[in-house]
Amino acid sequence: MKKLAILVAGLSLAAVSGLALANEKPKSMDELWGETEKLHAKYANADRGNWFSEDKYSLFIHWGLFSIPAGEWDGKTYYGISEWLMTKHLAGIPVDDYKKLAKEFNPKSFDAKAWVKLAVDAGMKNIVITAKHHEGFAMYDSPSHDFDVTDASPYGRDPLKELADECAKAGIGLGFYYSQNQDWYEQGSADIPWTSAQQKVILPPTIKIRWYLKLLSY
Structure with missing residues (x-):
């Protein structure tokens, strides 16, 4: 019973988190490029980039x-x-x-x-x-x-x-x-997450649970 309660609580938390992401204020192009530049700087000297x-x-x-x-x-x-x-x-x-x-x-x-x-x-x-x-x-x-x-x-x-x-x-x-x-x-991509109102496909309950569990693992 405790495990079931933890799972339900976890799914509820994931649902709230997913909705928060879906309603997040869109970032400007400058902000998006800024994040990309940070990644470039992080991997600029990696060995795999020598070639x-x-x-x-x-x-x-x-x-x-x-x-x-x-x-x-x-x-x-x-x-x-x-x-x-x-x-x-x-x-x-x-x-x-x-x-x-x-x-x-x-x-x-x-x-x-x-x-x-x-x-x-x-x-x-x-x-x-x-x-x-x-x-x-x-x-x-x-x-x-x-x-x-x-x-x-x-x-x-x-x-x-x-x-x-x-x-x-x-x-x-x-x-x-x-x-x-x-x-x-x-659908299910960065711009149309599974929690988005733009979704056109109704997911079976089992797939929804898997998606929430995946979100909890991040």
């Missing part, structure tokens, strides 16, 4: 649905980083409205070979490109869902597979930027 320091010169490409509005929504321009346009900190675009951009995504002029040649000719050692940014749109043929470049867009090709093939031929490194927790499309 990066040695290679020095690389090409970083942000590419996704955000390339279409390019910082503009409903006649208003949002200055800063256009790939964050969807977030509540900027335009606050609803998922159902934002996902319609996929039907317009058709980069017919994409040439993986030309991109790689540009990087190699410039003396770059690596290319890092967005595989999935916070908007949730996968720039590759994802087996997890259909909100990706091959299934949801008229383009119908996998540009990252083509880029990977060309990088292999040229002997240049390739890395992917993939956003997992900070996903504004998927």
Whole structure:
């Protein structure tokens, strides 16, 4: 009976904590970047980063649905980083409205070979490109869902597979930027927690209990 009472109390505490997080005042972009800078400073001298320091010169490409509005929504321009346009900190675009951009995504002029040649000719050692940014749109043929470049867009090709093939031929490194927790499309992510009113799925009681226990373990 005591164990049951402790579990119930713990679930209640987790529920209150979860609601508090959901109602937390949104942070400004400067505050969000400030937290990121602290992490950068913490890991800047880690051994795993030695190869990066040695290679020095690389090409970083942000590419996704955000390339279409390019910082503009409903006649208003949002200055800063256009790939964050969807977030509540900027335009606050609803998922159902934002996902319609996929039907317009058709980069017919994409040439993986030309991109790689540009990087190699410039003396770059690596290319890092967005595989999935916070908007949730996968720039590759994802087996997890259909909100990706091959299934949801008229383009119908996998540009990252083509880029990977060309990088292999040229002997240049390739890395992917993939956003997992900070996903504004998927439910249960940082922007749409399980306690959020935006949730569209009613979880079975067993899953809810597991989620609360997981929260207690942090």
